[in-house]
Amino acid sequence: MKVKIVEVGPRDGLQNEQKVLTLEQKKRFIELLIQAGHEFIEVGAFVREDKIPQMANTGELLMSLQKNLSGKVNLSVLVPNAKGFMLAQKANAKSISVFTAASETFNKNNINASIEESLENFKAFLPEAKKNKLFIRGYVSTCFGCPYEGKVSEKAVLNVTQKLLKLGVNEISIGDTIGVANPTQVKQLTKKLLKLVGHKKLALHFHDTRGTALANILSGLDAGVRIFDTSSGGLGGCPYAPGASGNVATEDVLYMLHEMGVKTKIDLNKASRAALYIQEVLGYKLPGKYLQSIKEIP
Amino acid sequence: MKVKIVEVGPRDGLQNEQKVLTLEQKKRFIELLIQAGHEFIEVGAFVREDKIPQMANTGELLMSLQKNLSGKVNLSVLVPNAKGFMLAQKANAKSISVFTAASETFNKNNINASIEESLENFKAFLPEAKKNKLFIRGYVSTCFGCPYEGKVSEKAVLNVTQKLLKLGVNEISIGDTIGVANPTQVKQLTKKLLKLVGHKKLALHFHDTRGTALANILSGLDAGVRIFDTSSGGLGGCPYAPGASGNVATEDVLYMLHEMGVKTKIDLNKASRAALYIQEVLGYKLPGKYLQSIKEIP
Numbered sequence: 001m002k003v004k005i006v007e008v009g010p011r012d013g014l015q016n017e018q019k020v021l022t023l024e025q026k027k028r029f030i031e032l033l034i035q036a037g038h039e040f041i042e043v044g045a046f047v048r049e050d051k052i053p054q055m056a057n058t059g060e061l062l063m064s065l066q067k068n069l070s071g072k073v074n075l076s077v078l079v080p081n082a083k084g085f086m087l088a089q090k091a092n093a094k095s096i097s098v099f100t101a102a103s104e105t106f107n108k109n110n111i112n113a114s115i116e117e118s119l120e121n122f123k124a125f126l127p128e129a130k131k132n133k134l135f136i137r138g139y140v141s142t143c144f145g146c147p148y149e150g151k152v153s154e155k156a157v158l159n160v161t162q163k164l165l166k167l168g169v170n171e172i173s174i175g176d177t178i179g180v181a182n183p184t185q186v187k188q189l190t191k192k193l194l195k196l197v198g199h200k201k202l203a204l205h206f207h208d209t210r211g212t213a214l215a216n217i218l219s220g221l222d223a224g225v226r227i228f229d230t231s232s233g234g235l236g237g238c239p240y241a242p243g244a245s246g247n248v249a250t251e252d253v254l255y256m257l258h259e260m261g262v263k264t265k266i267d268l269n270k271a272s273r274a275a276l277y278i279q280e281v282l283g284y285k286l287p288g289k290y291l292q293s294i295k296e297i298p
Numbered sequence: 299m300k301v302k303i304v305e306v307g308p309r310d311g312l313q314n315e316q317k318v319l320t321l322e323q324k325k326r327f328i329e330l331l332i333q334a335g336h337e338f339i340e341v342g343a344f345v346r347e348d349k350i351p352q353m354a355n356t357g358e359l360l361m362s363l364q365k366n367l368s369g370k371v372n373l374s375v376l377v378p379n380a381k382g383f384m385l386a387q388k389a390n391a392k393s394i395s396v397f398t399a400a401s402e403t404f405n406k407n408n409i410n411a412s413i414e415e416s417l418e419n420f421k422a423f424l425p426e427a428k429k430n431k432l433f434i435r436g437y438v439s440t441c442f443g444c445p446y447e448g449k450v451s452e453k454a455v456l457n458v459t460q461k462l463l464k465l466g467v468n469e470i471s472i473g474d475t476i477g478v479a480n481p482t483q484v485k486q487l488t489k490k491l492l493k494l495v496g497h498k499k500l501a502l503h504f505h506d507t508r509g510t511a512l513a514n515i516l517s518g519l520d521a522g523v524r525i526f527d528t529s530s531g532g533l534g535g536c537p538y539a540p541g542a543s544g545n546v547a548t549e550d551v552l553y554m555l556h557e558m559g560v561k562t563k564i565d566l567n568k569a570s571r572a573a574l575y576i577q578e579v580l581g582y583k584l585p586g587k588y589l590q591s592i593k594e595i596p
Contacts, residue, residue, distance in 0.1 A: 179591070182557035183516050208509075211550035211587030215512040218481050245591065252509035259480035289509030293477070293543065
């Protein structure tokens with residue numbers, strides 16, 4: 001069995017870290033991830049630099065990385081609106097992501113728009129992205145629970161997913177933004193999503209807030225999901241979601257999958273080196289358990 | 299579905315903490331665990347106090363706790379040898395545990411005896427324990443991997459398990475002492491163990507060293523296991539196993555199981571209070587993820 005890993009550490013991770021990295025540090029980190037065998041990496045976001053300084057220089061970073069890049073490696077950038085899309089095009093992005101949620105209140109607090117408004121907003125640039133043959137990923141946040149609304153219905157998730165598909169996205173990432181999902185819920189929702197989306201387009205995105213991320217990945221895997229988002233060392237969280245903390249750590253996921261005989265194209269030792277590098281840059285112990293278990297640099 | 303949780307924090311947890319608690323602190327901790335609904339708690343060990351001062355006063359602790367104890371609550375003590383059994387009897391223990399391993403090298407390094415020698419050693423007191431109708435739990439360490447030998451064969455695990463059953467133990471706890479197990483391995487071994495032991499006597503004991511403990515519990519649950527060992531706040535580890543760190547946290551397990559609709563008799567909020575108490579006593583942040591996600595005392 002083979003699984004596709006989407007490394008979201010440089011974007012979803014670093015965006016939520018206090019320390020603002022230099023262009024060179026971000027570049028070095030992503031180069032180490034590529035050396036580890038990662039083929040799908042979200043490297044930055046075209047968001048307001050005054051609000052999210054962590055994501056500054058995304059255009060420069062992307063262009064710099066794309067020089068001498070192997071054709072196998074896909075670097076994507078988050079694009080919140082038409083202005084961001086313009087900047088992504090200027091940086092010659094081949095792959096973009098858009099962001100909405102399954103919970104109205106979360107979407108309003110997170111991006112100051114209703115779900116419908118966020119989808120309308122995408123219509124201003126997705127047709128051109130399609131025309132230019134960009135790979136488009138659609139994130140749906142709070143699919144398993146919302147910090148403001150509590151429970152989120154499967155219907156709400158399926159509804160927004162269907163609308164994103166209609167807009168032509170190539171991959172849907174279903175997020176447990178605040179880390180409340182449980183394996184039974186994952187199995188139930190995932191089975192319905194697989195019917196709608198198919199296993200080639202469906203990704204699951206878990207946070208390890210309550211320790212359940214790997215169990216949820218196992219449950220998704222059992223149900224037939226073959227794409228998972230992970231974050232180097234367990235970087236990140238979500239500043240708009242009270243109680244959210246840390247994406248699931250890439251190395252923990254790789255350890256479990258590889259030991260189970262599930263293949264990825266990533267080398268666990270080299271992935272750990274990337275995480276150890278970013279841990280040193282940030283200057284504190286990252287939450288990834290596998291990383292913490294390492295006694296010497298692999 | 300119902301699951302039996304065996305709380306091992308006061309023994310397997312505290313034994314591996316640097317700080318030595320007072321009798322009163324241990325008593326308060328265990329009382330909070332009982333208030334949370336725990337019915338199976340390993341409270342201490344009759345080991346050499348000069349070597350493991352954390353387990354001093356186990357007899358006094360047990361006797362003190364057993365005053366006014368509800369009939370539903372089972373407090374057990376670890377008994378390494380005939381001398382320990384004598385002390386357990388003196389303290390009026392109703393339930394004891396014995397300890398061996400599936401890996402020869404680990405057993406030799408851990409308790410300075412071969413597996414066969416450790417089983418022989420148990421024969422000196424298990425018949426009397428049976429006669430006195432004590433509940434006997436047998437631990438088997440390093441069932442999924444050994445820090446010295448690496449892989450451990452299923453045959454080795456099944457072999458020692460069968461011998462423990464012949465000695466009359468009432469429950470077998472299969473341990474992933476160094477936290478290397480993966481869900482596929484758990485399912486495979488567990489299915490064989492269930493045939494040999496039955497679900498009423500088989501417990502799984504995971505460490506969360508590489509973040510896989512909850513996924514392994516999920517896998518064991520799917521295979522039919524209904525007894526799991528957990529440790530309040532994720533206390534403990536194993537000083538004799540390089541790289542070992544932390545039993546799986548009780549609250550993480552309860553969160554996952556309860557959210558899945560699996561019943562235990564334990565209140566998650568009250569269990570968290572017990573963990574927060576012991577965290578304060580120890581003076582550092584325990585590894586349990588659920589505990590870390592709590593913003594205010596429940």
